[in-house]
Ligand code: KIV
C-alpha cells in the first residue's frame with residue numbers, strides 16, 4: 001500500500017462555508033496560488049453551481065493555478081456536473097467531485113429518496129462525470145451514519161462506473177477515533193473492488209476529533225485526507241491541514257507516511273487565510289497559534305534557552321515562523337517598517353517600499369498588531385504583483 005497521503009485542500013469550498021466568510025475572486029486566487037506553493041495535491045476550488053461567483057472563481061483557479069489537481073463540487077445530478085465540468089475546462093488536471101447522502105436520516109428527510117434511487121443517481125452521476133474527466137471522486141455524504149452494507153454496495157457500483165477516489169465523510173463530526181478507524185477498515189474490506197480507488201476521508205470537528213479521526217483512518221487504509229487551512233469550515237470546522245501534516249511528520253515513526261507539503265509555507269498560508277477570511281486563529285491553536293512556540297514559565301524558558309528540544313517538539317523555522325518581539329502597528333513609520341523588512345531579509349527600492357508601506361498601513365487599520373509573518377506575506381505578495 002502507498003506510503004504517500006494525498007492532501008486534498010477544501011479551504012476554498014468547505015472552508016468558505018464557515019459562517020460569515022465570503023471571499024472575492026481575487027482573494028480566492030491569492031489563496032489558491034499559496035496552496036499550490038504549500039504543495040497540496042488537490043485544491044477544491046468551489047461549488048460551481050452554487051452561484052455565479054463560485055463558478056467564476058473555480059474557472060479562474062482552473063485557468064491560472066498550475067500544479068495541483070483542481071476539483072469542483074457537484075451534487076449527483078446532470079446540471080451540477082455539467083456546470084462543474086464547464087468551470088474546470090481550463091484546468092491542467094481537473095477532478096469532478098460528486099456527492100449524494102447515504103445515511104437513512106439524510107435519505108429520508110433531506111433527499112426523500114429510497115436507497116436504490118440514491119444508488120442509481122450516484123452511478124449515473126459518476127458515469128456522466130467520467131465523460132468530462134478521468135479523475136472522478138465520489139462522496140457518500142454522512143457516510144459514518146450510513147448502513148455499512150449499503151455503503152459498500154454503492155461504493156462497488158460507483159467504482160465500476162469509473163470513480164477513482166472514494167470519500168467516506170464523517171459529515172457531522174460524530175465519530176470517535178477508534179470507531180472511525182474500524183469503520184474505514186470494514187468499508188474497505190467489504191467493497192471488493194476498493195483496490196481500484198483511493199480511499200479518502202473528510203472529517204468535521206464537532207467533537208474536536210477531526211484530526212484524530214483522520215489519523216485513525218490513515219492507520220486503517222485511507223490515503224487521501226480532506227482538510228482546510230486553520231481547520232476552518234462548516235460549524236466547528238474541518239480537519240486542520242497543518243495539524244494533520246505535522247502529526248505525520250513529527251510522528252513519522254508511528255504512521256510511516258509522507259505528504260507533499262512544504263512545511264515552511266504553513267505559517268504564511270495560515271496568516272493569509274486568516275487575514276483574508278477574517279477568521280482569527282486562537283492563540284493556543286496547535287502549530288500556527290500565536291502561543292504555539294511561546295514559553296511563559298521560568299522553568300520552561302530556562303530549559304528552552306539551554307536546549308530548544310526540551311519543550312519544543314517541532315522547530316518553528318520548519319513552519320516558516322520567525323521569532324522577534326518588535327511590535328509594528330498603525331502608528332509605526334516608514335523608517336521602522338524599512339528596518340524591520342531589512343532584518344527579515346527584504347531590501348526594497350523606494351517605489352516597492354512605498355507600495356508595501358501603503359499595504360501595511362491598510363492592514364494596520366484592520367489589525368492592531370502586525371507580526372513578522374504578516375509582513376513576509378504582505379511583502380512577498382507585493383513583490384509577486386510587480
Ligand atoms: O461534509 C461533507 O460530507 C461534505 C461533502 C460534500 C464531502 O462536505
Ligand code: ZN
Nearest residue numbers: 014171202234
Ligand atoms: Zn464537509
